[in-house]
Structures are given as structure tokens and as C-alpha cells.
Amino acid sequence: MKNFALIGAAGYIAPRHMKAIKETGNTLIAALDKYDGIGIMDSHFPQAHFFTEFERFDRFIDKWHREHDKRIEYIAITTPNYLHDSHIRFALKSGAHAICEKPLVLNPHNLDQLKVIEEETGKKVYNILQLRLHDSIIALKNKIAAELEADPTRIYDIDLTYLTSRGRWYFVSWKGDEAKSGGIASNIGVHFFDMLSWIFGPVEENVVHLKQPDANAGYMKLKNARVRWFLSVNYDYIPETVKASGKTTYRSITVNGEEFEFSEGFTDLHTTSYRHILQGGGFGLEEARNSINIVSTIRNLPALGLEGEYHPFCRKVLG
Known part of the structure; x- marks a missing residue:
């Protein structure tokens, strides 16, 4: 049994981490969040120590050791x-490995600094990149790898479309502040960019067509793929057929015009990620680098509008 602590216990994704800690047979010793309305802990670790102030949490971790x-x-x-x-940094300097949600950091230079602290402390940083553990995505990677082995020059045409509706609260919260979230591409797109660059190779060209608080879109040339992408939190841009079914999320990836289906199998991927880490695997700083480079570049590029290889959904926004 391993001992865990959790920073950010009241967040949307935190219960998946609590569940993963429990389902892998480990225990949560302490948790921290400035918001104290987290009865969810009773379902997982009611005996865990809880703090709303970082200074007291820091003291507890040191004292407990x-x-x-x-x-x-x-x-x-x-x-x-x-x-x-x-x-x-706190985790590593406290003598613990860090398991962090994506995006791991907002800028590539942060990865370089964390690598130095890893070397100083002998502890590791692990990023939750759960799409790499999804059965359908692993199968796609294996299929593409076999095809590229037969023809290394092959280029695939991909459309990535992801819309997940968010209310007005989103833009008032830290998620709506680009300095804190990194913007739409970082907040809801980073795991898709990681998955695509993991399968189709590193980025050779990166272009942004649309950059608004509620939607980003662009084009990427990967080593073996041309990718048009569109990301949004605006319900208005969801296709009418999807709205008619009552859904508020639309996710689509097409490869050479064929829909790639991976809507199922997400439920237990955090537990799978934890098991992968605890068994000596896990995805570290270097595995995170491609996707951090991509979203950092997107954040700093100007939006070109309806020019070049833009995603068709751009016309929903720009007319």
C-alpha cells in the first residue's frame, strides 16, 4: 500500500483521482483545497486529513514524514x-513523485526546469495522458504504425472536432482566464494534440485560424498527417442533429474521411493510468513535451481567419 496526498481535492477531476487511489489499493493521507465543500471524500477516504491552507498542509506533510x-x-x-x-515542485521537494493532470505545465521551459528538480530529488513527474491507454486509440496507433512501416511516406488527412458546452460560469472562473488556463487549446485540446502527435509524429507546421475565448481552430502538419482542428465550449456551434438528440457535447475524429469511434471506454482510464504508473510505467516530462509545445505555440500565434486549410466549423464562427 502506497501513501498519497492530493492537492486540489474540490476540483472537477479530483474524484477520479480519489477513486484511482482507492481502486489500486492505496491510501490518501492528506488533501488540500481552499474550498471546503468536498463531501465526496466521504465516499473514498473519510479518514484523510484535510486542509484549506497550503502552509498548514506543507507543515503536516513534513511533520508526518x-x-x-x-x-x-x-x-x-x-x-x-x-x-x-x-x-x-512542492511534491518533488517533499520527497514524493508527482502525478499531475494535463496540461502538465503551460510552457515548454517549465519542463526543462522540472527536469533539473527531478535529477536533484530523484523523484519523477507523471502526467495523466489517459488517451494513450484507451483500447481503441492503442489499436489505431498499432494500425497506423503497421501502415507506415509498409509506406513511411504516407500522409493521413485528419479532422478533429471537439465541442463541450460550458455555461457562463466558465468565463468567470480560472478556466476563462488564458493566463491561468492557457486558453481553450490548452484546457480542452491538449490531450487530443498529445494523442495525434503520439500516433502521427511531431509537428512540422502549426497555423491558427480562429482564436476566441470560446473557440480555437487551426491546422497542423504532423510528420505523417495533415490535421484540421476545431475546439469550442460554445453550445451554439454543436451540429443541429446532435442538439436534437439532447446532447451538449460533440466529439469527432475522422481519418481519411472515416469516423474514428472512441466514445466508449473512458470511465476507468484514471485508474488504469495509476496502475500503469505504479507498475513502473507512466508518462513523464518528455512524453508531455510535444503537446506542451503545440499548445504554447498556438497561444502565441496570430489568427489568420478563413485562409488556407481551415476547419469547416470555422465558418460557423466567422461566417
Whole structure:
């Protein structure tokens, strides 16, 4: 049994981490969040110590190590994106491995600094990149790898479309602040960009066509793929047929015009991710680098509008 702590216990994704800690046979020693309405902990670890102030949490972690002559071996981090870097540093310097939600950090240079701290402390940073553990995506990667082995010059045409409706609260929260979330591409797109670059190779060209608070779109040339992408949190842009079915989310990836279906199998991927880490696997700093480079570049590129290889949904926004 391993000992865990959790920073960001009241967040949307935190219950999946609590469930993963429990289902892998481990225990949560302490949790931190400035918001204290987290009865969800009663379903997982009612005996865990809880703190609303970082200073008291810090003191507890240090004191617990000394009094129990054992360590909290992993600290899970589910805080707002802009705080990940700081909380990862805390975990490593506290003698724990860090398991952090995506995006791991907002900028590539943060990865370089964390690598130095890894070397200093002997502890590891793990990023939750659960799409890499999805059965359908693994099958797609294997299929593409076999085809590229037969023809290394092959280029695939891909359309990535992801819309997940969010209310007005989104733009008032940290998620609507680009300095804190990294913007739409970082907040809801980073795991898709990771998955695509994992399968089709690194980015050779990156173009942004649309950049608005509620929608981003662009074009990427990967080593073996041309990708048109559209990401949004605006319900208005969801196709009418999807709205008619009562759904508020639309996810589509087409490869050479054929729909790639991966809507099922998401339920237990955090537990699968934890099991993967605890068995000696996991995805570290270098695995995260491609996707962090992509979203950081997108954040700093100008939007070109309806020019070149833009995603068809751009016309929903720009007319």
C-alpha cells in the first residue's frame, strides 16, 4: 500500500483521482483545497486529513514524514493549470513523485526546469495522458504504425472536432482566464494534440485560424498527417442533429474521411493510468513535451481567419 496526498481535492477531476487511489489499493493521507465543500471524500477516504491552507498542509506533510518514519510517496495534483508547475515542485521537494493532470505545465521551459528538480530529488513527474491507454486509440496507433512501416511516406488527412458546452460560469472562473488556463487549446485540446502527435509524429507546421475565448481552430502538419482542428465550449456551434438528440457535447475524429469511434471506454482510464504508473510505467516530462509545445505555440500565434486549410466549423464562427 502506497501513501498519497492530493492537492486540489474540490476540483472537477479530483474524484477520479480519489477513486484511482482507492481502486489500486492505496491510501490518501492528506488533501488540500481552499474550498471546503468536498463531501465526496466521504465516499473514498473519510479518514484523510484535510486542509484549506497550503502552509498548514506543507507543515503536516513534513511533520508526518518525521513522526511516522515513512513517506507520502505520491502527491496527486488536480489544481488550476497555472499552479501545476509550483505544486509539482512542492511534491518533488517533499520527497514524493508527482502525478499531475494535463496540461502538465503551460510552457515548454517549465519542463526543462522540472527536469533539473527531478535529477536533484530523484523523484519523477507523471502526467495523466489517459488517451494513450484507451483500447481503441492503442489499436489505431498499432494500425497506423503497421501502415507506415509498409509506406513511411504516407500522409493521413485528419479532422478533429471537439465541442463541450460550458455555461457562463466558465468565463468567470480560472478556466476563462488564458493566463491561468492557457486558453481553450490548452484546457480542452491538449490531450487530443498529445494523442495525434503520439500516433502521427511531431509537428512540422502549426497555423491558427480562429482564436476566441470560446473557440480555437487551426491546422497542423504532423510528420505523417495533415490535421484540421476545431475546439469550442460554445453550445451554439454543436451540429443541429446532435442538439436534437439532447446532447451538449460533440466529439469527432475522422481519418481519411472515416469516423474514428472512441466514445466508449473512458470511465476507468484514471485508474488504469495509476496502475500503469505504479507498475513502473507512466508518462513523464518528455512524453508531455510535444503537446506542451503545440499548445504554447498556438497561444502565441496570430489568427489568420478563413485562409488556407481551415476547419469547416470555422465558418460557423466567422461566417
